[in-house]
Amino acid sequence: MAVLKLHPQHLQAIRTHAESTYPEECCGLLLGKLAEDGKTVVEVMPTENRWNAEAVEVFQEIEGSAKLGSDKRDRYAIAPEDMLKAQKQGRGASPSPLDIIGIYHSHPDHPAIPSEFDRACAWSVYSYIIVSVQQGKAGDLRNWSLDDAHQFQPEEMIIVETT
Template sequence: MIRLSIEHLETIRSHAENIYPEECCGIILGYLASEGKTTVEVMPTENAWNTEAGAEFSSERTVESKKRQYAIAPEVMLQAQKQARDRSLNIIGIFHSHPDHPAIPSECDRLYAWQGYSYIIVSVQNGKATQVRSWSLDDTHQFQAEAIENIT
């Protein structure tokens, strides 16, 4: 389970709508506990996907655009990791949007995902954020739905 405030969810939805029709992305900082993850901060980031990034992973993906792919620049992840450590927090997840598609992970999402993180996906239909769902990888590297709980 991942816990987020209404404000955190609104930040994710707003970022997704502002970046539409491209995929948005961002980093989620918080605490890890036996009963789940608790969000402290949502950090919208730039979608750094480009053909060079795509070529690193698969020659088939190079024609994809930011409308169907996202990437967080390594230096941005490193900076977020340092900020989290300085505040005694962890990176607990990543969020991104699916423009005009459901909030269900793609095969590309699965291939690039890391175990231990929550992956929040927001579906943006015609520029309006709709469904928000969270996913995490199981021991066989398959996504499983993860409950989202609101915190105040």
């Protein structure tokens, strides 16, 4: 079973970002290390939610996209150039390179449970943190990963205190 290890400050950064973009969804990347015993977050990289009319066109063929609109209140998109920037930044990390190991986003006034659209767009190698933001306040935060049948399953999160 997969596990995601992260520090309290990583969770705080995600919650703060989610509250700052409310009532729109926030999104960002988790940079870290992959190991046999799971994934370890080293850096949280907030990105801009680039969901717009152009993104609607790109994603309209995806399962679960029947009611796509250009509203950032219930969709997010991370621009390819932001993914590339994160990959480059990760490769140059010292003392050792980092990989993109996950994505986080918020669900304004909705539970921290993946939507069908979230599932259809997800990649099996990533962890997906979703934070529920109720009336501007970050609440429930859950982590998910895809199983072999491309269905989301809860993924354990271990909070590691900074030494």
